[in-house]
Structure formats: C-alpha cells, structure tokens
Amino acid sequence: MxxxxxxxxxxxxxxxxxxxxxxxxxxxxxxxxxxxxxxxxxxxxxxxxxxxxxxxxxxxxxxxxxxxxxxxxxxxxxxxxxxxxxxxxxxxxxxxxxxxxxxxxxxxxxxxxxxxxxxxxxxxxAPTVAHRVIQRVRGKRLSNEARARKAVDALTPREREVLALVGAGLPNAEIARRLHVVEGTVKVFVTSILRRLEVANRVQAAIIAHEAGLL
Structure with missing residues (x-):
C-alpha cells in the first residue's frame, strides 16, 4: 500500500x-x-x-x-x-x-x-515538464560553453595549451615534461591562467577547459 x-x-x-x-x-x-x-x-x-x-x-x-x-x-x-x-x-x-x-x-x-x-x-x-527541464538544462549548458570559450579565447596560445593539460588532470611536473620547460615556468603559466579566468583553483580551471572544448 x-x-x-x-x-x-x-x-x-x-x-x-x-x-x-x-x-x-x-x-x-x-x-x-x-x-x-x-x-x-x-x-x-x-x-x-x-x-x-x-x-x-x-x-x-x-x-x-x-x-x-x-x-x-x-x-x-x-x-x-x-x-x-x-x-x-x-x-x-x-x-x-x-x-x-x-x-x-x-x-x-x-x-x-x-x-x-x-x-x-x-x-x-510530466512529459511537458520534462521537455522544459531538458531545454533549460541544454540552454544552461550552451550558455556555460559560450562563456568558457570566450574566456579561453582571451588566453595566449601557450596558456591554452597549459590549460588543456591542467584540464586533463596532469601535475605541473608532467606538464613541464610534455612542453619541454622547467616546472617553475608551468607554475607561472598556471598562476596567470587562474587570474585571467578569474577562478580560485585548478579544478575550476579544468571545468572551464572541458566546457570550452579544449580536451
């Protein structure tokens, strides 16, 4: 019952x-x-x-x-x-x-x-409600993607390259190895990326990288 x-x-x-x-x-x-x-x-x-x-x-x-x-x-x-x-x-x-x-x-x-x-x-x-929820979620996702692409487009090509590797979850040492630079240079890039994207940490930067389609 x-x-x-x-x-x-x-x-x-x-x-x-x-x-x-x-x-x-x-x-x-x-x-x-x-x-x-x-x-x-x-x-x-x-x-x-x-x-x-x-x-x-x-x-x-x-x-x-x-x-x-x-x-x-x-x-x-x-x-x-x-x-x-x-x-x-x-x-x-x-x-x-x-x-x-x-x-x-x-x-x-x-x-x-x-x-x-x-x-x-x-x-x-209800089916009519479900349709509207889907449209709302889709619209929000597209809006997030547009904002992310705009933010990423403002970065330099090298910063975008570093951001993509951050988005892939790589640590600074591995990013440095792949880009053939010293780890201190990667740290400078990451700091600049976080500032220019106006985010607090690497996780938030990684989300933007995903939304912008860098990965």
Whole structure:
C-alpha cells in the first residue's frame, strides 16, 4: 500500500484528487492538509510514502514545504501537483528536494505513474515538464560553453595549451615534461591562467577547459 498525504488549499480540488486516487486500491490517502504548515505537521505525524503537494498554499507555500520535508521527513517523497509551471518554479521545486512535478491539467494516468515512481524512490516529471527541464538544462549548458570559450579565447596560445593539460588532470611536473620547460615556468603559466579566468583553483580551471572544448 502506498500511503499518500494530500496538501492543497482548495477543498474541491482535494475532493477531486481523492476521487481519482480511489480508483487504485494500492493507494491510500492517510491525511489531507489545507495549508503548508499543516502539511509539514501531518507528514511528521503520519510518515507517508508520498506527499502530493500544491505550490500555492497559505502559511507556507509548497516550495517551502518541499524544502522543509526534505530535511524533516526525508523518507517521504514530494510530488508537486500544481497549475503553475513557470520554469523558475519547476527548478525551485526540484532544487528544494521534490522528486516529481505534475500538472493538474495532465492525464490522470500521469498522477498514478508519478505516485508509484516517487514511492519507489525514483523521479517523475510530466512529459511537458520534462521537455522544459531538458531545454533549460541544454540552454544552461550552451550558455556555460559560450562563456568558457570566450574566456579561453582571451588566453595566449601557450596558456591554452597549459590549460588543456591542467584540464586533463596532469601535475605541473608532467606538464613541464610534455612542453619541454622547467616546472617553475608551468607554475607561472598556471598562476596567470587562474587570474585571467578569474577562478580560485585548478579544478575550476579544468571545468572551464572541458566546457570550452579544449580536451
């Protein structure tokens, strides 16, 4: 049996969701909450497998509840079910610990699939949400790559050569051997590279080398 806590500030919405879930004998709603603070308290009391959570609620909104439950009831999988699907809200929910994100306008079969996935410890996104998340991640990656290439293009050819070897994880001594220079010269190059890239250490420089496609 999958034990579900339903949190939504609209009584009619809760009634509708309850009616839909009643069709599955393996899903049991153990408690209902009309505000965020009650959702946290009931989750602590009932320890449900899944918390089905709206974003817009009084006292505490769903994003705050998701973050709180991740800390206080980590065994409860948070599944957002909402009409609001701005990219910022999706990202905030997932960053806050939610394992899934569904839309109230979606197919009821997505609700059953989402509850089962989250109860099993997996993640679940409505197909339309998944597409937007992929696009957002892809856009962020492309943006990072563009910034990295611009930063690397400002380096001298020799600095780019050293950066590529730093990105490959080579120590200064090995870099010096490959470039046929003394180790002290490599240290000077690395110091200059870190300063010009405005990073604090070799790891951050290596990330930029990867993003810029030097390797």
């Amino acid at each position: 999958i034990r579900v806590l339903l949190a939504d500030d609209e009584p009619l919405t809760r009634a509708g969701i309850t009616a839909v879930l009643a069709a599955d004998p393996e899903i049991e709603i153990v408690a209902e909450a009309g505000d965020g603070r009650a959702a946290v308290e009931l989750a602590i009391a009932h320890r449900p497998d899944v918390v089905l959570l709206d974003i817009v609620m009084p006292v505490l909104d769903g994003l705050a509840v998701a973050a709180e439950l991740t800390r206080t009831v980590p065994t409860a999988g948070v599944l957002m079910l909402t009409t609001f699907s701005a990219d910022e809200q999706i990202a905030a929910a997932l960053d806050g610990g939610a394992r899934g994100f569904l839309l109230k306008t979606g197919d009821p079969r997505e609700l059953f699939a989402g509850i089962r996935a989250v109860a099993d410890g997996a993640a679940y996104l």
